[in-house]
Amino acid sequence: MNLDDIYSETIMDHSQSPRNYGHLDQPAKIAGLRNPTCGDQIILELTIEGDVITDIRFSGKGCSISIASASMLTQAIRGKKIRDALTFSSNFKASITGGNSNVDLGEMEALRGVSQFPNRVKCASLSINALEKAINEYSDGI
Ligand code: FES
Numbered sequence: 450m451n452l453d454d455i456y457s458e459t460i461m462d463h464s465q466s467p468r469n470y471g472h473l474d475q476p477a478k479i480a481g482l483r484n485p486t487c488g489d490q491i492i493l494e495l496t497i498e499g500d501v502i503t504d505i506r507f508s509g510k511g512c513s514i515s516i517a518s519a520s521m522l523t524q525a526i527r528g529k530k531i532r533d534a535l536t537f538s539s540n541f542k543a544s545i546t547g548g549n550s551n552v553d554l555g556e557m558e559a560l561r562g563v564s565q566f567p568n569r570v571k572c573a574s575l576s577i578n579a580l581e582k583a584i585n586e587y588s589d590g591i
Contacts (some may be wrong), residue, residue, distance in 0.1 A: 450565055456513065459521075464513035471506050480583035482572050491519050491576045493583050500506065500531050508575065512572050519576035521556045531584055536544040539578050545573050554585035 458519040473494045481492035489511035496504040503526050506518040524533050540552040554561075563569040 450562055452566055452569070455560075455562045455566070455569065457559050459556055460513060460517040460520075463517035463520040463556075467516050467520040469506050469520065469527075470508060472508065473504055473506050476506075478583045478587040480579050480586060482575055482582060484511070484515070484575050484577040486568065486571055487512070489515055489572075489575070491515060491578045491579050493519075493523075493576065495583055495587070497531070497587060502526055502529055502531065502534055507576060511575065514560070514569055514572040515575045518557070518560055518573045521559070522576045522580065525555055525557060526580065531588070534580065535584060538581055541577055543576055545570050 473496055473541060475496070476494035477497040478495045479492065481490055482535065483490040489509070491507055491509040491511055494506045494508075495502055505523045507523055509519075511519070525537060537554075541554055541557055541560075542548075544552075544558075544561050545564050560573045563573045
């Protein structure tokens with residue numbers, strides 16, 4: 450697989466027209482992470498009711514893969530229980546690091562190919578790591 454093969458129609462669509470880009474009026478939690486390799490940053494804002502992530506937005510800047518990943522993540526996570534979001538997160542990370550993950554990741558399946566490109570793994574996992582940070586900080590605060 451060449452690096453160019455990663456840039457599927459799905460990834461290009463989400464990077465050019467990111468879903469859920471922007472801000473929430475009253476987020477329960479905001480968390481951002483920076484990719485130390487390039488300095489790009491993704492910030493997530495979550496609304497949480499009970500144990501359900503009822504809404505999510507992202508902002509920041511990054512490469513096509515990081516933006517597409519964040520865009521797809523917001524769609525995948527909205528409406529999920531916190532524990533299910535964390536399970537999704539670990540399954541996704543396993544899938545992009547060559548681990549054994551047979552779980553259906555929905556549109557985020559499009560990112561499995563980055564497992565062969567370690568630098569791109571950091572791009573694809575930026576938003577998911579921000580999600581884990583947000584959930585952990587939120588859980589510590591309640
Ligand atoms: Fe910076 Fe991908 S090159 S997040």
